[in-house]
Amino acid sequence: MFDFLADYDLLGAFWVTVQLTLLSAVGSLIWGTLLAAMRVGPVPLMRGFGTVYVNTVRNTPLTVIILFTSLGLFQTFNVTMGSDIIDTTNFRLAVLGLVAYTSAFVCEALRSGINTVPIGQAEAARAIGLNFTQVLTLVILPQAFRSVVGPLANVLIALTKNTTVAAAIGVAEAALLMKEMIENEAQLILISAVFAFGFVCLTLPTGLIMGWVGKKVAVKR
């Protein structure tokens, strides 16, 4: 019953999903933090840019963004992400699209985290003469990060599921393999169960582990 599964590289496809998730997670954490810093910073132009970016990207379907990286960035602007192999280019473009999208949500999560830090802390930090960058990086952000582990876990789980959209530009991840297998084999329920199980294995533990970490590191107030 399960023997046809051996004909397909199931683990390979899920490994691509995991890679997409991890790379995009790191990227969007960095870009999202920068965006959050821009949005609370003293330079009006950067604040404006951050606001416009977040509000636009949040309201754009991820499918549109991912397709744009291929139709727009690759085919029109010739952005190859430093690779001659089309599969590698598509993979990296997908990561770029996922980072662009997810960072908007990371930014919003972080901003709500910044709001949980008592105002007195920022006032005290300013009173001892720290400038904006120091206030943000030494006092506010470390506490903000600890209070938004939960929301960030939700973003990470959503990201894991969103990597399936990369199928739209032909990245060989789980959803694309599932589509191919369903077309070739007459085992709909079994195949679906396998992929559903795969994603449950990826997302449920993330939520549990991050929930535990969140409780552990949260600043008790």
Added chain:
Amino acid sequence: MSSLLYDAQGPRAKRRNVALTVVFIAALAALLWWMYGTLQDKQQLEWAKWKPFFGGTEAWTTYILPGLENTLKAAALAMVIALPLGAVLGIARMSDHAWIRVPVGVVVEFFRAIPVLILMIFGLALYSEYTNVSTDDRPLYAVVTGLVLYNAAVLAEIVRAGILALPKGQSEAAMAIGLRKGQTMRTILLPQAVTTMLPAIVSQVVVIVKDTALGGGVLTFADLIAAVSPMSSYYGANTIASFTVVALIFIAINFALTTFASWLEQRLRRAKKSTGAVLKADDAAVAGTAGAGAGGV
């Protein structure tokens, strides 16, 4: 909060801000200039490529409006089916009987853990193998099925959080005057919770509208996104123009909904002081353990 992170600016800080602004403008300008140059090279900026959208109605009536109609139809159907289903699941998850509560909990967590696209692919194959839905209708059915399964689970959590956010005294008072559990839920808790949940529900509609794009991008659903490729081949490789117009329509719809959701949230927050907290428009990540949450697709 934001303005509390830095002091009123003195001469040095002001100079530094101006310098940062200049550098930032320069970087943005360089990016725009590069884009402009490339688009110019690829002849994407010629009026001929944009004319179908801004110089006549044919492109709209042939491609865009039918696509938009399908997108909105799928979103509306999904919402109309998922909302009552979600309400039932959400209430069942709070049941006093473990034999209802536990299985429903498993179902809800299961469908929240699986990508919508996987559910849509499953739906498409399901309808072609086991039903005689016509080939033309199958993509719509598949997209709606995927959206319903996923969003019913998310809405169930929203409903549950909305009811749990009500003060305990509400149900205690209802019990004290002798209402049964069903009556308490129907006449006391749900009506109050609905207002609480409204912002979260409206922003879930945004997630649904965004997710319909998957149908056009990966399956063969003739939605707004799917209109891009026939348009750009018919009007002579105007990919960028077609894509921009489609993206702007999506953004406009969702932006309107998002703005409405946060307006609603503020209004409810001001208007209601008695019953529970207003569920935030931003996160449907409510109450659950491993929430689907903020991202949607």
